[in-house]
């Protein structure tokens with residue numbers, strides 16, 4: 437870890453600290469209570485005070501749980517303008533690469549006829565040209581700032597279809613936008629692309645308690661879906677720090693991983709179907725809820741992780757597992773990275789099906805968190821540890837699960853894999869453990885080159901977006917990238933969907 441990297445960590449945390457605030461804990465709701473924002477029938481309310489929130493599981497009281505703290509406020513432009521005072525500072529677009537790219541002259545420039553046409557489709561209210569555009573033009577860290585003159589808020593698939601059909605005919609470039617929590621510049625315009633935000637498509641369409649299959653619109657906020665499912669006795673197989681603002685459509689578009697990946701797998705496994713609107717306005721109905729469908733190409737996978745470059749996701753069907761009642765969390769120290777790896781293997785072997793999270797951080801990351809964030813402390817004695825690991829188990833039998841975890845911890849201590857450790861004894865400890873880990877999820881993935889050298893994925897956490905479009909060769913072979921570009925040109929020949937992003941500019945005709 438170089439000094440420059442440490443400085444970057446520190447700068448990030450100073451920024452985060454400035455925008456974070458602590459909220460009261462919220463217990464898991466009992467079954468039968470209404471999810472915040474209403475029932476499935478009425479759809480889920482959009483909360484104007486969009487937030488980034490962190491989830492903390494609760495140990496020691498198996499039938500309850502805890503949600504907590506550290507929300508970084510994000511601007512919201514739907515239903516009433518800016519939710520709170522959120523300074524916009526265009527000078528801080530330090531990481532934008534827009535200056536290095538030329539606006540493609542093939543794209544048309546918005547005119548008053550276009551605006552009038554969109555008003556015919558969406559009505560006056562959902563064609564936005566006022567100060568709310570400012571929030572939509574920038575990512576939440578103000579790293580990428582575009583200059584779009586139009587924000588559209590469709591309420592149905594049909595409206596999305598009509599918008600895209602028109603934009604395609606006019607060669608107007610567009611940027612699909614969800615909760616705008618992405619960190620790689622994928623969700624904001626590079627130049628004057630029309631912003632299509634999905635926030636008003638927020639209905640839960642159906643939930644089948646027998647199969648656990650949820651069908652909803654793409655604009656549903658992840659946290660609202662988590663709450664909705666919690667009330668039904670089910671779990672969203674995806675959970676991440678930005679859940680208070682990110683939308684399920686954005687999660688699918690970025691193939692978001694999050695904190696439950698080890699237990700529930702990736703969205704490629706959990707998403708059963710999608711409805712997508714293509715660049716020419718055609719609606720692709722792949723919203724099947726079959727768990728097994730081997731009839732030809734499984735096209736939905738093309739759109740999972742396509743970051744708005746192939747179509748706009750309008751509906752999602754997703755398989756959700758039943759909620760289990762017993763949760764335990766341990767915070768451990770390891771002397772070296774190899775021990776962390778061996779610990780993971782051992783955890784998989786010994787804990788088996790109850791292992792629900794395994795997260796690790798190094799001591800530099802821990803120091804940065806401790807030195808720059810208020811209200812966090814190292815749960816372990818202040819000895820120098822090189823690595824820290826958080827392990828969570830989730831099961832059905834509290835005494836059995838706890839016994840299993842304790843046996844595993846004792847064995848790992850005896851074999852020297854862990855040098856210290858603590859089991860959360862109450863909700864405050866459990867929340868403190870998760871807070872330490874989740875805060876790290878927000879670090880910009882600036883180590884992708886190193887990752888690629890070790891055959892990792894440069895977009896494992898946050899996608900390619902604008903930031904890494906020209907770096908995609910680090911993690912994909914030239915042949916694979918070429919095929920991706922061919923697919924893009926096939927489904928979006930005018931390249932109006934999220935131009936300049938995901939694919940290397942050398943392969944796309946933006947001139």
Ligand SMILES: Cc1cc2nc3c(=O)[nH]c(=O)nc-3n(C[C@H](O)[C@H](O)[C@H](O)COP(=O)(O)OP(=O)(O)OC[C@H]3O[C@@H](n4cnc5c(N)ncnc54)[C@H](O)[C@@H]3O)c2cc1C
Pocket residue numbers: 488611612613614615616617618619621622623634654675676677678681682683684685686687688689690691692693694695743744745747748749750877878896897898899901934
């Ligand atoms: C605190 C924090 C923690 C995070 N933790 C994680 C993590 O653990 N794992 C992880 O993978 N990411 C993480 N992220 C990154 C980001 O939150 C996720 O990628 C998230 O899934 C993006 O959802 P969104 O609705 O905000 O999408 P946006 O940011 O609005 O958009 C992201 C991309 O998806 C496209 N898009 C959005 N909606 C649609 C749609 N309906 N149809 C087609 N394209 C669409 C956009 O064009 C853009 O390219 C984190 C971010 C923050 C701020």
